[in-house]
Amino acid sequence: MLFNSRVVALILAIVVAGVTTAFLSLVPDVTVQSLLVAGLLSFAATYLLVFVTFEFLVFKEIGEIYKVLNKMRNKDFSFTESEEDASTSTNPLKRINREILTFGVNRNKEIEDLRKLEVFRREFLADVSHELKTPVFAAQGFVHTLLDGAVDDKKVRKRFLKRAAKSLDNLDSLIHDLLTLSQIETGEIKMHFEHFDIVVTAREVIDQLENKAEKKGLTIRMDTSYPDPIFVHADAIRIYRVLVNLVSNAIKYTDKGSIQVGFEVEDDMVQVFVRDTGVGIPPEDLDRIFERFFRVDKSRSKESGGTGLGLAIVKHVVEAHNANINVVSTVNEGSNFSFKLPIGQSTAEMEEEAKLELEMMSQDR
Ligand SMILES: Nc1ncnc2c1ncn2[C@@H]1O[C@H](COP(=O)(O)OP(=O)(O)OP(=O)(O)O)[C@@H](O)[C@H]1O
Ligand SMILES: [Mg+2]
Known part of the structure; x- marks a missing residue:
């Protein structure tokens, strides 16, 4: 210089x-x-x-x-x-x-984050289009075959229409899941916290899915160590969906044995768990199962109609309750999914009503 x-x-x-x-x-x-x-x-x-x-x-x-x-x-x-x-x-x-x-x-760092986001966005778009294509092509195939003449055969007509309807139902639930995920992520969906009995909610979920389990020769048991109501402070509808997702998975990924839904009360929190004796999840995949579209065994999940969105929704909802979703799993032995919710408040009237509801539910069985 x-x-x-x-x-x-x-x-x-x-x-x-x-x-x-x-x-x-x-x-x-x-x-x-x-x-x-x-x-x-x-x-x-x-x-x-x-x-x-x-x-x-x-x-x-x-x-x-x-x-x-x-x-x-x-x-x-x-x-x-x-x-x-x-x-x-x-x-x-x-x-x-x-x-x-x-x-x-x-x-x-901002540039790196944007790059990652771009890769993520591209992968997401590819996944979405792939997942949308499957039911659309299937329904399209059945309808075209019917139009090409198969409609004249009564038996074939019914079978193909049923399959086309099933594909469209799958498409409907896929779009519904995608919308839910994007709304939760953009914060459009607000949680509606209320005090409700989680035991009744779990019972309703079991009632809804029992048939599905029976068809596979599985039993769903409710943890009987808590026969009384457990009031929690959470979003009742979303927690119901979380349990439906977890119990559906337990049924889907269990070939023999049983599924157990239960609770463990610890001070001012209650731990809700869904256990199964199913195929389990390999340790290297435990962190990834909550990612959108991730499936441990794509072919097996496809057979059972899974798209890999259920647990992503579960994770978002549980996190919106300031909690974490935990999973412990052993391959060929089973899995245990659990999360914690804060204990809520209840009046004597609410307790009485919840007890009556539970009694009525067990009489109906
Ligand atoms: N209880 C379980 N036992 C064994 N594997 C499981 C269990 N729950 C989830 N998994 C694995 O985690 C993956 C992701 O689960 P997730 O619920 O997100 O997707 P899915 O069940 O395949 O599809 P979807 O719920 O969107 O219909 C599943 O494909 C499956 O491989
Ligand atoms: Mg699922």
Whole structure:
């Protein structure tokens, strides 16, 4: 650099020495010798002062700023120890340096996040179109076959119409799940918290799905250690959907044995669990089953009509209740899904009503 600290110090020292000797020469009786000494002294002092100031305070820090810019150009966004300490420094140049690096790090993170989001969006679109194609093509195939003549045969007609209807039902539930997920994610769906009896809710879920389980030769049991109502403070409809999803999965992914829905009350919380004796989930997939469209065994899930959205919805709903969904699973032994809800309040009247409802439900069985 032509304009470095040495050159600046030299120019300033010459100017100061010149001005000093010029002023001194105006004083009467000053010898040439003392003018020379004064000039040399002021030159040396100014040179040293300016050089040290520039070299150690200004140019060094500007050099550091260049280094940081170079570092960022090479996509290195790590903080060195001195850069970490700079936030508390009184030197403004050091602070500017750190600000530049922090700014670069933040921008870089934003770019990375956007990139990830873009990949996620592309994968999501590909998954959605793939999942939509399956039922649409199936229904289209059945309807075209009917139009091509199969409609005349009464037996074939009924079978094909039934299959087309099933495909359209699948399409309907897929679109419904997608809408629910996107509404929860954008915060369009607000949770409606109320005090209700979770035992009654679980009983209703079991009643709704018992037939399905029986068809596979499975039994659904309700944990009998809590025969009394357990009031929780949560969104009743969404918790009902969560239990329907968990129990449906338990039925879907269990070939023999039983499914158990139960509760464990701990202080002011109740843990709700759904256990099965099914195929279980490999440990490496445990974290991924809550992702949209993730299925452990795509072919098996497809047979049972799964799209991999159920647990993504469950996770969102449970998290909207400030809780986590937990899963413990052993391959070929079974799985246990659980989550916690806060205990709610109840009046004597509500308790009485819930007890009556439970009694009526068990009489109906
Ligand atoms: N109880 C369970 N036992 C074994 N595997 C399970 C169980 N519950 C979920 N899984 C695995 O996790 C995957 C994701 O579950 P999820 O409920 O999200 O999707 P799905 O049941 O395939 O489809 P959907 O619920 O959208 O109809 C399933 O495909 C299955 O592989
Ligand atoms: Mg499911």
